Amino acid sequence: MSTAEKRPRLTIRQAQETDAAAVREIFNEAVEDRLGTFDALPRSLQEQRRLIVAAGQDVRHPMFVAEVRNWACGVVAIEPHDERRGFEDLGEIEIFVRRSFRSYGVGRQLMRVAQTEAARLGYRKLVGYVLADNHDSLRLCAATGWRVVGTHEQHARHGNRLRDVTVVEYVVPSVSLAQ
Ligand SMILES: CC(C)(COP(=O)(O)OP(=O)(O)OC[C@H]1O[C@@H](n2cnc3c(N)ncnc32)[C@H](O)[C@@H]1OP(=O)(O)O)[C@@H](O)C(=O)NCCC(=O)NCCS
Numbered sequence: 028m029s030t031a032e033k034r035p036r037l038t039i040r041q042a043q044e045t046d047a048a049a050v051r052e053i054f055n056e057a058v059e060d061r062l063g064t065f066d067a068l069p070r071s072l073q074e075q076r077r078l079i080v081a082a083g084q085d086v087r088h089p090m091f092v093a094e095v096r097n098w099a100c101g102v103v104a105i106e107p108h109d110e111r112r113g114f115e116d117l118g119e120i121e122i123f124v125r126r127s128f129r130s131y132g133v134g135r136q137l138m139r140v141a142q143t144e145a146a147r148l149g150y151r152k153l154v155g156y157v158l159a160d161n162h163d164s165l166r167l168c169a170a171t172g173w174r175v176v177g178t179h180e181q182h183a184r185h186g187n188r189l190r191d192v193t194v195v196e197y198v199v200p201s202v203s204l205a206q
Pocket of ligand 1: 057064122123124125128129131133134135136155156157158163164165166167168
């Protein structure tokens, strides 16, 4: 009998309301690890459920969950970047991998799905905000075609500490703009 069929497979699909507890846990791990850029506070189950339902109703701002053997191990979302006119085709990425699954390639695969989806949805650019000392996240960006725009000094307030935030961007290929 082939063992290859028994190897656990990573699947990536749209988030569902039933993922709320797992996604919240994944997000709150990043908060505990002080790796969330702007959200330094843990998220409630109710808030997580609301975010998943909102993403499910908004085709331009989807949320995807990676799972192995029905266990959610990562999440990526394309969120609105700037509500002002002229910025509608820019999206902002939020990505989190469960602590015990980090550095096994889950983030890379989630990022690829978000990038493919951004191209399908006609996004021009994706933007991300990463704590300047979040090296894993910056390495993921470097490995998936993002570039560093620059660093805002003392930008994100975490309790009584101000932290530097690096801005990264990904130009979505194959969307040409009329000048
Ligand atoms: C940042 C994060 C999403 C990356 O996801 P991941 O699954 O750990 O990353 P991957 O294993 O897919 O690695 C992607 C690339 O990043 C690099 N990388 C990631 N973690 C690394 C580590 N610990 N050491 C060295 N390189 C690393 C590698 O270059 C890798 O490229 P490769 O596939 O060519 O080896 C994940 O670590 C995470 O959730 N961290 C906490 C939350 C967070 O920081 N979110 C982002 C907020 S902006």
